[in-house]
Amino acid sequence: MERSHAAREWTRADAARALRRPTGADDKYSRGVLGMRTGSAAYPGAAVLGVEAAWRTGLGMVRYLGPERPTALVLARRPETVTADGRVQAWVIGSGTDAAARTAPETAALRALLSDTDPVVVDAGALDLAAEATTPRVLTPHDREHARLRSALGLGHAPDDRVVAARETAEATGAVVLLKGSVTVVAAPDGWAATVRSGTPWLATAGTGDVLAGVIGALVAGATARGVPPDAAALAALAASGAWLHGRAGAIAAADAAAGSGSAPGGGGPITALDVAEALPRAVAEALAD
Template sequence: MTGSWTMPDTAHALRRPTAADDKYSRGVLGMRTGSEAYPGAAVLGVEAAWRTGLGMVRYLGPSQPTALVLARRPETVAADGRVQAWVIGSGTDAAARGPAESEALRALLSDTDPVVVDAGALDLAAEATAPRILTPHEREHARLRRALGLPAAGGDRLAAALETAEATGAVVLLKGSATVVAAPGGWATTVESGSPWLATAGTGDVLAGAIGALVAGGVADGRTTDAASLAAIAASGAWLHGRAARLATAALGPAGGPITALDVAAALPRAVGEVLARA
């Protein structure tokens, strides 16, 4: 895959539910995100996952973010159990992570369920074996490359993402005004559906939740979790995220205007609906 990701491409990652579906057949996503320092990240990611469309979200986290998640989305299940994919790391800091949490994250990363790895869990990405989608921004990507012993990335972001993907054996989604998605083996694309208004706190947490929902739904639907398939799902999540941002800013008037991360999450159902309507 080369070139820019499109709405028809995104349609392949979505499925309209049928009368035969239940919450498990639509996908169950587990989330270990947020912290006492950054509890809002958990709320944003969980909100985005629900609004992208799936059967259940299980949230496992500290007491404060758990309370906030349940206050905002009481349908969330705050107990461990069956899941089909994970999102980890959003709103966390590796330097503040305790041994028990590190052990729990490493267990997920060595299992067979696919994992979206964000922010404070990226330091564990290189040693993992589970199918993974890594979602760094530029500074996180630079830190990851240093830890891997790779040279500083030059101006070719796509080439750098491909190199990191090969070194980690994971899909790399490098966030930016043009988001780059790369997989081991040379699969790569760019996603340019977004808006400059996305450059605001919390939108990365929304992106991780949206991608996680699509991964869980894909697993529930029997799709493979090879690198190219996960890369396509990651690109689709980024496309929906960008489209939701455009919808949110357009709702403010012909000239658009500033939006928040929660505005982007709130616009995700409309973005999903647009894609399904044209599929």
């Protein structure tokens, strides 16, 4: 990728390139297998939301490895989820977890994933391990998590320009950084950056970040299964595409909420994270229509 001071605006046509319709020659492995180590006793819903989002984005299998309570809730919602360890093409870790409450065995397991070769989407409670990692990875902080990450890296206070800030963090970590917000910024270590504006303010609600992590993980697993090398260029494009699909699903869900209430759909209506996950198939279908 060429270094540019400008961040490009990610579009539906861009997002469409991250997707592929299955064919008669596909099986569950060729469509992508995503492993997820997410959720906790304190935040079990994060596991459900991320798993739901991954399935709804369109891939062959989700393997969920987590504590007993989240596992039971995941299987109650999505019984097709596999809860045994095995072959995967990408991982999502950290959603719905707290680094301060993480056990030593779980820390060791996460560090092993982060020093392997499978690409990893690193969210929430695993971001503290991101700087020392070597595997290809996408970091997905919101602004407060980003500030903590930058402090740990010795980068200091983030510049007001969020594109500049995300670029600095990407360069310092050697990872793709997706900085969540009303305008999402995606930056690669070489300075490439994109912005995503497909969402709605109604997305500012608990759990939508867990949904986003599942969407990106599904795209990364699918691309890896197709033989796309998980380098920074590919991961940055997949992360931006995941953000676009997530935002579009939020906009669809908000419009549905307004229509269901009999209100004019222009401003949308309140939604939950699960509403966003359930709207993902329509967002995917819209992008594929291009």
